[in-house]
Amino acid sequence: MAASCVAASELLQNMKLISGFYPKASCVIRRISTTNARCDGQAQPRAKSAPQQLVGVVGLEIHAQINSSTKLFSGSSVRFSAPPNSLVSLFDASLPGTLPVLNKRCVEAAVMTGLALNCTINRKSLFDRKHYFYADLPAGYQITQQRQPIAVDGMLTYSLLGGKKRSQVIRKNVQIKQIQLEQDSGKSLHDDVRSQTLIDLNRAGVGLMELVMEPDMSCGEEAAAAVRELQLILQALGTCQGNMSEGQLRVDANVSVHRPGEPLGVRTEVKNINSARYLARAIDYEIQRQIDVLQRGGTVQNETRAYDSKSGETIPMRDKEGLQDYRFMPEPNLPPLIVYEDNASLPTGIDACQAVVVQKIKEGLPELPSVKRDRLVQTYGILPEHSFTLVNEDGLVEYFEEALKATKKEPRKVIGWVTNELLGHLKQQDLSVSQSPISPSALAELLELQETGHISSSVAKQVFQEMWRSSGKTAQQIIQEHDLGLVSDTTQLHSICQKVVESHPDEVHAIRNGNKKVLNKLMGLVQKETKGRADPVLVRAILQEKTS
Amino acid sequence: MSAFSLAVSRTSCGVSPKIIRSTCKLLSNDGHSATNVEKKFHRRSCCILNVRRLYSSQPHHPKVPQQPTWEAVPEDQLPPPAQIPADLVDKLERLALVDFRTKQGLECLEKAIRFADQLHVVDTTGVEPMDSVLEDRALYLRGDTVKEGDCAEELLQLSKKTVEEYFVAPPGNIPLPRREERAAMLKHSEL
Numbered sequence: 001m002a003a004s005c006v007a008a009s010e011l012l013q014n015m016k017l018i019s020g021f022y023p024k025a026s027c028v029i030r031r032i033s034t035t036n037a038r039c040d041g042q043a044q045p046r047a048k049s050a051p052q053q054l055v056g057v058v059g060l061e062i063h064a065q066i067n068s069s070t071k072l073f074s075g076s077s078v079r080f081s082a083p084p085n086s087l088v089s090l091f092d093a094s095l096p097g098t099l100p101v102l103n104k105r106c107v108e109a110a111v112m113t114g115l116a117l118n119c120t121i122n123r124k125s126l127f128d129r130k131h132y133f134y135a136d137l138p139a140g141y142q143i144t145q146q147r148q149p150i151a152v153d154g155m156l157t158y159s160l161l162g163g164k165k166r167s168q169v170i171r172k173n174v175q176i177k178q179i180q181l182e183q184d185s186g187k188s189l190h191d192d193v194r195s196q197t198l199i200d201l202n203r204a205g206v207g208l209m210e211l212v213m214e215p216d217m218s219c220g221e222e223a224a225a226a227v228r229e230l231q232l233i234l235q236a237l238g239t240c241q242g243n244m245s246e247g248q249l250r251v252d253a254n255v256s257v258h259r260p261g262e263p264l265g266v267r268t269e270v271k272n273i274n275s276a277r278y279l280a281r282a283i284d285y286e287i288q289r290q291i292d293v294l295q296r297g298g299t300v301q302n303e304t305r306a307y308d309s310k311s312g313e314t315i316p317m318r319d320k321e322g323l324q325d326y327r328f329m330p331e332p333n334l335p336p337l338i339v340y341e342d343n344a345s346l347p348t349g350i351d352a353c354q355a356v357v358v359q360k361i362k363e364g365l366p367e368l369p370s371v372k373r374d375r376l377v378q379t380y381g382i383l384p385e386h387s388f389t390l391v392n393e394d395g396l397v398e399y400f401e402e403a404l405k406a407t408k409k410e411p412r413k414v415i416g417w418v419t420n421e422l423l424g425h426l427k428q429q430d431l432s433v434s435q436s437p438i439s440p441s442a443l444a445e446l447l448e449l450q451e452t453g454h455i456s457s458s459v460a461k462q463v464f465q466e467m468w469r470s471s472g473k474t475a476q477q478i479i480q481e482h483d484l485g486l487v488s489d490t491t492q493l494h495s496i497c498q499k500v501v502e503s504h505p506d507e508v509h510a511i512r513n514g515n516k517k518v519l520n521k522l523m524g525l526v527q528k529e530t531k532g533r534a535d536p537v538l539v540r541a542i543l544q545e546k547t548s
Numbered sequence: 549m550s551a552f553s554l555a556v557s558r559t560s561c562g563v564s565p566k567i568i569r570s571t572c573k574l575l576s577n578d579g580h581s582a583t584n585v586e587k588k589f590h591r592r593s594c595c596i597l598n599v600r601r602l603y604s605s606q607p608h609h610p611k612v613p614q615q616p617t618w619e620a621v622p623e624d625q626l627p628p629p630a631q632i633p634a635d636l637v638d639k640l641e642r643l644a645l646v647d648f649r650t651k652q653g654l655e656c657l658e659k660a661i662r663f664a665d666q667l668h669v670v671d672t673t674g675v676e677p678m679d680s681v682l683e684d685r686a687l688y689l690r691g692d693t694v695k696e697g698d699c700a701e702e703l704l705q706l707s708k709k710t711v712e713e714y715f716v717a718p719p720g721n722i723p724l725p726r727r728e729e730r731a732a733m734l735k736h737s738e739l
Contacts, residue, residue: 069692076697084713085703089696093703105692126679133645135717190719198714325643330679335687354689 052259054294056287057267058223059215059254060174062230063208064240065184065247066109072183072207073100073143080246084200092205094138099333104356106207107150109239110181111339112361113209114151116233116368117176121358124338125150127181127331132324135199136186144182144210146328150337151179156213157370158229160221161385169384174226175214184208203247209240215254215264219287220280227251227279232369232391244275251279255286257294265290265300270314272306282307286314372397380404380411389419395433396423399440406444409451417447421464437471438464446475458532459484488535490542493526496534497542500525511547519543621666630661 070077076089091098114121126148129141154176162170186204188197211230217223231249234240242249256267270286273279285307290300305314340346342359367375373387376397382390390397400418404411422443426436446467450460459479466478479485487493500522501508510518519540526539608614637649640657648657700713709716 070690070694075690075693075695077694083700085700085715086713087697088700088703090699090703091696093706095706101690102687103692104689107689131643135715188717189714192719195719196711197717197719198711199717200714325639327643332680335680335682335685337687350686353691354686356689 052261054257054259054291056218056283056290057215057256057258057264058217058219058283058287059267060211060213060217060223060227061252061254062211062213062227063184063250063252064113064211064230064234064242065249066106066207066209067239067241067248068103068105068109068207070103070105071205072103072106072181074205075101076205078206079202082202084198085202087202088204092138092201094140100143100331102334102337103207104354106181107337107339107356108361109207109237110150110179110209111356111358112237112365113211113234113239114154114179115358115362115365116237117151117154117156117179117211119151119154119176119179121151121339122148123341124148124336125181126336127334128328129331131327131329134185134188135197136188136201136204138186138201138204142183142185143331143334145180147330149178149180150339152177154179156226156230156233158222158226159370159388160225161388167383167385169388172217172222172225174216177212177214180210180212182208182210215256220283223253223283224276224280228276228392229369231276235394236366236369236372238366247274250274253279253283253286255283255290256300257287257290265294266302268300268302268314269304270307271304271317275309278307278309281312282314285312289314380415382412382415386415386419389423390415393423393426393433399433399436402440403444403447406441407447407451409447414447417443417464421461425468438467442467442474449475449479453486453488453535455479455484455486456527456532456534456536458527459486462532484531484533486535487530487533488538490538493534493538493542496526496529497522497539497546500529501543501546508547519547522547621669625669626662626665627668629658629665632657632661 065078066072068078071089071092074089074091076087076092079087089098091100111121125145127143128146130144130146131141133140156174156176158172158174160170160172162168184203184206186199186201188199190197213226217226227249231242231244234242234249240248244250251273253270253273254267255270256265258265268286268290270282273282286305293300301316304317306317307314339356339358341357343357346352346355346357369391373384373391376382376387376390377384390400396418399422400415403418404414407414422436422438425431426433443464446460446463449455449463450457455463462482463475463478463484466482467473467475470478473481504522504525507518507522511522522543523536523539526534526543527536632654637654637657641647641649648654704710704713704715707715
């Protein structure tokens with residue numbers, strides 16, 4: 001009885017609080033949520049007397065699985081969805097007497113990633129043990145780089161599309177605090193029915209790069225754009241395959257809210273974000289939740305929360321009781337890792353295949369996505385948003401450039417075919433660019449036929465559809481089979497135009513009275529008659545002549 | 549010694565008997581009696597030591613004394629002995645996943661700390677701390693070729709419980725009971 005009384009009075013008080021704050025609060029929330037949704041990065045004009053709005057602050061910790069054949073410290077292979085425990089060495093299972101042997105490929109991947117993100121590569125880095133007890137971590141500790149990671153102080157530049165038509169490219173930076181090499185854990189399958197956990201150690205010991213980003217982002221969209229850019233960079237480098245659904249890229253977000261200029265608020269850590277789509281939603285939900293808590297007069301708890309994609313909410317995770325003591329200690333079985341600046345700095349007598357040389361890796365860096373986008377815009381005169389579409393889709397830049405080689409059509413016209421027709425069809429059937437039934441040269445042939453006036457643009461789209469369905473047939477074959485060639489027989493067009501003009505006296509009258517736009521309607525009727533095959537230039541000339 | 553006996557019996561598969569033996573010996577140096585554990589491991593560790601001798605290139609390094617030498621540091625040179633509050637015992641038990649809250653266990657822990665206190669006497673001014681004795685060695689880097697794995701059967705044989713090709717563990721992490729609960733559970737708890 002007593003308890004329910006207390007609860008009721010509390011509820012009442014809350015209601016008072018809410019009603020008291022409501023007009024102001026709701027307005028603030030609405031304004032904030034629109035900023036969140038857009039993330040313009042432009043200062044909102046606000047009245048001097050109004051209190052400053054709460055804004056989100058987002059930092060990310062990203063675990064990227066290194067794309068290597070073998071694990072970080074053992075020679076067992078790295079593969080997704082192999083039979084359980086088939087990719088486990090004695091070291092991975094932590095049998096006594098086994099020792100870690102560092103994989104050179106993993107070091108090079110981390111150095112390469114660090115260089116691509118403008119990091120300082122530490123000449124000397126150290127390995128540490130981080131202790132915690134969990135069944136999928138058989139050693140009871142993870143080997144990581146806590147004191148001195150391999151790369152520090154980097155910067156990731158990413159872009160957002162903003163502005164009214166979302167066609168304005170806004171560049172943003174996020175600082176990379178560090179990149180550290182560490183081991184992945186195994187996987188636990190929880191069997192609630194039999195109350196047991198099944199352990200698969202195939203993933204145990206796989207090399208990870210943990211990237212720590214400073215809290216330089218302010219909303220889900222920015223975080224998602226930064227992660228997407230990182231994903232493209234890693235894929236371009238080949239240092240991580242970046243497939244989020246296979247756990248190759250795992251993102252934890254540290255989220256807090258504060259008023260600009262004031263110290264950062266209490267943060268929560270949002271875990272379990274396993275797709276780019278949910279990343280923005282989870283973060284925006286969490287920012288809004290914290291704003292709501294603070295505006296109700298509550299306090300944000302420092303806790304770990306999980307994102308539930310079904311409900312779209314973050315929920316507290318009951319894991320650690322208080323602060324965990326990881327008992328970090330230097331890894332005694334691994335001497336410091338040394339990388340060398342260039343060949344000149346190699347000590348005498350060192351085996352060349354033992355040395356990681358930063359300069360050599362720098363020279364081998366591929367074209368990064370941002371450079372590629374700028375090049376596409378400059379070389380082909382396409383719009384920035386098109387360059388994003390091209391670079392976002394694996395293989396689409398190559399397809400576009402391949403198609404351009406075989407047609408004289410302007411790149412600005414070809415881009416529409418690639419980003420609308422081709423990509424639309426691919427997306428619809430969930431195909432990758434390499435699976436396209438229409439090769440770049442086949443598309444180029446089609447575009448060339450349109451460019452030289454053999455077919456109209458509407459027929460070209462028809463032919464494209466047909467080429468998609470009957471893979472292997474050329475545009476020329478389809479045009480012949482379906483008799484789709486452009487009608488430029490003047491006599492034939494004359495008679496069709498004559499028929500149209502005769503049956504539409506009102507329109508003709510309007511044109512003669514100076515309403516030239518009505519001519520387009522007559523042109524449409526002629527095209528309907530010819531199933532879109534009439535040469536539009538000819539038809540316009542004939543109609544103008546007949547209505548003058 | 550009970551703390552260490554417990555630790556030994558729980559983790560014996562992961563700790564080299566040689567280390568356990570030397571730890572026990574150091575601790576028992578001032579007359580503390582050797583335990584069953586030590587005796588139990590004694591024969592096996594001797595074996596191991598013999599094997600090492602057999603394979604080592606030099607039978608005996610001239611700079612290493614034949615017998616351990618020992619010089620006790622006078623008590624007055626040491627800092628005051630550490631007190632171990634109940635909270636700390638609780639934390640250590642959680643971290644190490646062992647119970648050692650008997651009078652004997654605490655005594656053993658205090659002796660271990662007292663033994664380590666002697667390190668305070670060593671003058672380390674101007675000496676960079678080391679992480680490892682291997683610090684000046686180059687870290688060997690391995691090529692990225694598959695050479696291990698594919699031994700699920702052998703590994704699973706080592707596990708007490710398996711299902712299909714999985715190891716089986718209890719659900720989640722079972723947190724240690726709180727101190728009060730544990731005190732009630734442990735018959736011989738003296739704290």
